[in-house]
Amino acid sequence: MASQNIIKRSLAVIPYVAGGFATLDLPRAYDYGTIGIKISGTINITTVATAVRAEAPCQLVQRVEIVADGKNTLYSAPYWFGAVGNVKRNSVAQSAFGLVAPSSTAVASYGINAISWVDFASIGAIRPKDSNYRSSGLSLFQLRLTFGQPGDVLVGGAATATNIVVEIFSVETIEIPDAKGAVSTPVCMKKVSYQEVALLATNANQEVRLPAGNQIAQVLLRTEGAVTAGEPTWTILNNAILSSGVDVRINMKGEQIRYLNSGDYGRVPTGVYVLDFLSTGTSPEYLTNVWDVSGQAEPKVVLDVAGAASNKVQAVITEYIFPNGASA
Numbered sequence: 001m002a003s004q005n006i007i008k009r010s011l012a013v014i015p016y017v018a019g020g021f022a023t024l025d026l027p028r029a030y031d032y033g034t035i036g037i038k039i040s041g042t043i044n045i046t047t048v049a050t051a052v053r054a055e056a057p058c059q060l061v062q063r064v065e066i067v068a069d070g071k072n073t074l075y076s077a078p079y080w081f082g083a084v085g086n087v088k089r090n091s092v093a094q095s096a097f098g099l100v101a102p103s104s105t106a107v108a109s110y111g112i113n114a115i116s117w118v119d120f121a122s123i124g125a126i127r128p129k130d131s132n133y134r135s136s137g138l139s140l141f142q143l144r145l146t147f148g149q150p151g152d153v154l155v156g157g158a159a160t161a162t163n164i165v166v167e168i169f170s171v172e173t174i175e176i177p178d179a180k181g182a183v184s185t186p187v188c189m190k191k192v193s194y195q196e197v198a199l200l201a202t203n204a205n206q207e208v209r210l211p212a213g214n215q216i217a218q219v220l221l222r223t224e225g226a227v228t229a230g231e232p233t234w235t236i237l238n239n240a241i242l243s244s245g246v247d248v249r250i251n252m253k254g255e256q257i258r259y260l261n262s263g264d265y266g267r268v269p270t271g272v273y274v275l276d277f278l279s280t281g282t283s284p285e286y287l288t289n290v291w292d293v294s295g296q297a298e299p300k301v302v303l304d305v306a307g308a309a310s311n312k313v314q315a316v317i318t319e320y321i322f323p324n325g326a327s328a
Contacts, residue, residue, distance in 0.1 A: 004129075004184065005174040016041065016060065016164035017147055024143040026066075030172040031132035031186060033121035035143065037064060037082065038098075040113045041164030043150055049105040049157025054231055054270060055080050056101035057112040059152035060164065063194075065144040066118060074133065075118050077194045081316050082116035085220055087265040087274055088123040105157060112153070112164075120190050121171075125278070125285040131190040131320065132173055143168065155228055188287065189321040196314045199225070199236065201307035208315050210299040212244075215290035218318040219275040219301060225311035232271025234258070236311055239304040242275050244296040250275050275301070290320050 007030065014022045016039065026035075039060055053059060061079035068074055083099065102110035121128040135141050145166065150159040175183040197208055210216060223236040240257060242250035252260070257273045264279040278285040293299040303313065 003176045003178075005176060007172045007174055009170060009172075011168040011170055014145070014166040014168065016161060016166060018149050018161055020147050022145045022147070022166070024168060026135070026141045026143055026170075028135040028138045028141045030136070030174050031129065031134045032170060032172055033119070033129060033132045034171040035066070035118040036167075036169045036171075037061070037079070037116045037118065037143075037145075038114070038167040038169075039164065040111075040167070042109050042162040043102050043112050043153060043164075044109045044160045044162055045102060045105065045107050045154065045157055046160060047158040048107055049154035049159075051155040051228075052102050052105060053153055053155055055084050055099070056153040057114050058083050058099070058116070059148045060112075060114075060150070060161075061116070061145055061166070062148045063146040064116065064118060065146075067142050067144060068135075068138055068140070070140045070142070073193075074120075074189070075192045077192050077316050078314070079114070079116045080222075081192075081194070081220070082118055083114055084269040085222065085272055085316065086117050086119065087220075087261070087268055087272075088279070089117055089119060102153065105154070109162070122190065122285065122287060125287060129173055129184075130187045130287065132186045133189065134186055155231070187322065191319045191321060192316060193319070194314065194316050196312055199305050199307045199311035199313055200309060202305065203307060204304045206303040206305050206313075208301040208303065208313065210293070210301065210315075210317055211319060212293050212296055212299055214294060214319040214321045215292050216299065216317065216319055217276070217278050217287075217290045220316045220318075221273040221275070221301070221303075222314045222316075223271045223273075223305070223312070224314070225308055226306070229310035232269065234271060236306050236313070237273060237303060238306070240273065240275060241302040242291075242299075243302065244293055244299040247296065249277070249291055287320060
């Protein structure tokens with residue numbers, strides 16, 4: 001019988017570059033379950049701010065991407081998604097675990113800290129490693145970060161950064177061959193993508209098109225704006241319909257989605273609505289419950305929303321890709 005070893009290791013420390021980019025070549029040998037991305041250092045407020053932003057200091061990293069062989073994007077999402085939006089990992093009361101934001105809007109220096117998780121493993125599933133990403137055989141495997149500005153963690157005001165670094169670490173699986181030389185193989189690949197839509201006007205039929213061709217496990221929506229641009233809020237989404245043609249899978253009021261999410265995960269961050277096919281409270285998740293859109297041309301979310309100049313909806317979509325389109 002094949003067995004496994006788990007390896008947990010630090011990979012790199014990357015300096016933060018305000019408004020810049022960073023690329024890290026990841027080791028290519030084992031099966032990746034999780035990549036942790038921790039940011040810490042000091043924010044110096046130089047002009048008094050109106051407020052410290054919700055989710056701060058996640059704004060220091062605008063986007064996280066994992067790319068294989070220089071062309072296949074496995075993961076592309078804002079840093080906040082893996083930090084406060086990772087509801088599978090952050091169940092119960094851990095949605096803000098590890099977040100340390102500036103404690104005041106006054107001119108001074110403040111220590112900051114955040115941790116974001118890129119999970120290839122299916123957290124909460126019967127066998128999480130079924131979707132681990134096998135990196136052996138790749139010619140290139142990269143983590144790419146897009147940085148924001150120090151002042152992005154504030155509403156108003158201005159700031160600089162001192163000694164801010166990003167630490168990268170991983171949890172990987174080493175599969176051990178059995179007596180016949182066979183090893184366990186991940187049965188599917190997990191893919192995360194992201195899009196943003198401006199909600200300039202009130203609309204009962206605002207469409208957000210979803211990727212077609214794979215199996216959708218989750219669509220996480222985050223609404224922002226309303227009173228303060230860029231800030232998450234519960235006041236924008238009235239209803240959400242997840243459908244493809246006559247195949248309607250979810251049709252719920254925004255408040256109902258929040259209550260269901262609370263029952264499944266314990267709590268969710270402000271402004272976040274999770275349309276999820278896998279979670280059922282504390283029960284284990286079955287990947288067979290994914291929504292198969294491999295033969296459908298137009299999966300989408302239709303939203304009933306309140307519009308304004310600063311209102312937006314962000315959608316982070318989690319898909320699974322199974323060989324020959326078959327689910328686990």
